[in-house]
Amino acid sequence: MSCASLYAPELRARGFRMTSQRKAILHVLHHSGDHLSPAEIFERARREAPGLTYPTVYRTLEFLAKNGLAMPAHIVGKKQLAYQIVGESHHHLICRSCGSSLEVGLDALEPAIRQLEASSGYRFINSHVTLLGLCPKCQKEAG
Amino acid sequence: MSCASLYAPELRARGFRMTSQRKAILHVLHHSGDHLSPAEIFERARREAPGLTYPTVYRTLEFLAKNGLAMPAHIVGKKQLAYQIVGESHHHLICRSCGSSLEVGLDALEPAIRQLEASSGYRFINSHVTLLGLCPKCQKEAG
DNA sequence: TAATTTATTGCAAAAATTTGCAATAAGGAA
DNA sequence: TTCCTTATTGCAAATTTTTGCAATAAATTA
The missing domain is CATH 1.10.10.10 (Winged helix-like DNA-binding domain superfamily/Winged helix DNA-binding domain)
Known part of the structure; x- marks a missing residue:
């Protein structure tokens, strides 16, 4: 099966x-x-x-x-x-210079989503979060 | 200019x-x-x-x-x-059935992002959040 | 201002993605 | 099981997105 x-x-x-x-x-x-x-x-x-x-x-x-x-x-x-x-929700932190990425937990989001379900009337909410930043290596290279 | x-x-x-x-x-x-x-x-x-x-x-x-x-x-x-x-970060709550969308505030995310900057070493983090759910209307239609 | 360097653009072609429609096959009814 | 309805697929063509490369033009230097 x-x-x-x-x-x-x-x-x-x-x-x-x-x-x-x-x-x-x-x-x-x-x-x-x-x-x-x-x-x-x-x-x-x-x-x-x-x-x-x-x-x-x-x-x-x-x-x-x-x-x-x-x-x-x-x-x-x-x-x-x-x-x-x-x-499970997967959330990504991506370097916008070199593209390297990190999987991050955002448990902080969960309560906010539950609250949103209550206030918006929407249900079965899945989240997908993309965070863009500069990784430590690229910060150095950028000066 | x-x-x-x-x-x-x-x-x-x-x-x-x-x-x-x-x-x-x-x-x-x-x-x-x-x-x-x-x-x-x-x-x-x-x-x-x-x-x-x-x-x-x-x-x-x-x-x-x-x-x-x-x-x-x-x-x-x-x-x-x-x-x-x-x-400003814009976050969207989208109905996966009819596609209607709602702009939502997720201030709850901000502290988590600041903390993430500290722990990951990444900087200048922008967030983009897509939440998918079923809007009230489509919940009814789906039974 | 004129000359130099090279990031950026436009063009044309390639590749990826979407669409219309007739043919197929999943799932329910007999 | 066989038949029926119609959701889903494959095909071919249209559209959107990407790529290679020579030509252009932004910014720096003289």
Whole structure:
């Protein structure tokens, strides 16, 4: 039984279908856990779903994002938009000069989000935070 | 004197040049204050810099992002990456079903960022937060 | 001001992403 | 299981974004 079956009931309940292409893409995202570009996702998912095409990859990623199963992130310095499975919130601190990045915890955000759910009426809020700064090394080089 | 001259010294100090194209694009971003797509930026900036081309728009936006003058944001539901001048941090709460969005304050984040500057050694940290949820209307429709 | 250096631009072509539409296949009903 | 409905896919073409390179022009020096 594939890990994708974890997601199937949620999709079906909303009237969507679990296809071999979606299974393959979810499988790749789920097991990587990291940010992956559409090209990386295409290459890996194609092993399980041979006929897979690029339009399907792009459409599936947008679909997963709309349904809260994946999160898109524009990583400064990389050209392509990258996607990541939604699990725990991952927050990134990125150097805008050299592009090096650091995974950071922002537990401070959690209470604020709960409060926001209460005040805004929105629910199931996922957060994606990108922090841009200058890393110590690049501060020195910049003088 | 154009608003772009506000940014010129900072660029020159780092060995970059203030060109008519950059002036035009900064002017557009500065006065809009909002997220704009490359196409919108191209159209508006072209009025002031007639020879402006698309490659220049894309390169300039990436350049501004790398240098902390603009922030890119992938707005779910929109196809294109959008850019916004860096001023106060703007944070967005977006409905992943209908795409409607809300500007939210996250002052709660500020202390955490200051603390992060201290612990990580990174400096000049700008934040960009995207929160995805379901708006009240779409919660009803989803049952 | 004129000359020099090189960051930046425009052009043309390449690559990535999106779209329309007919064909396919998932999931429910018979 | 077989049939039916329609969400989803693949294909081909359109559009958007990126890249290489020669030409241009910003800023510094003489």
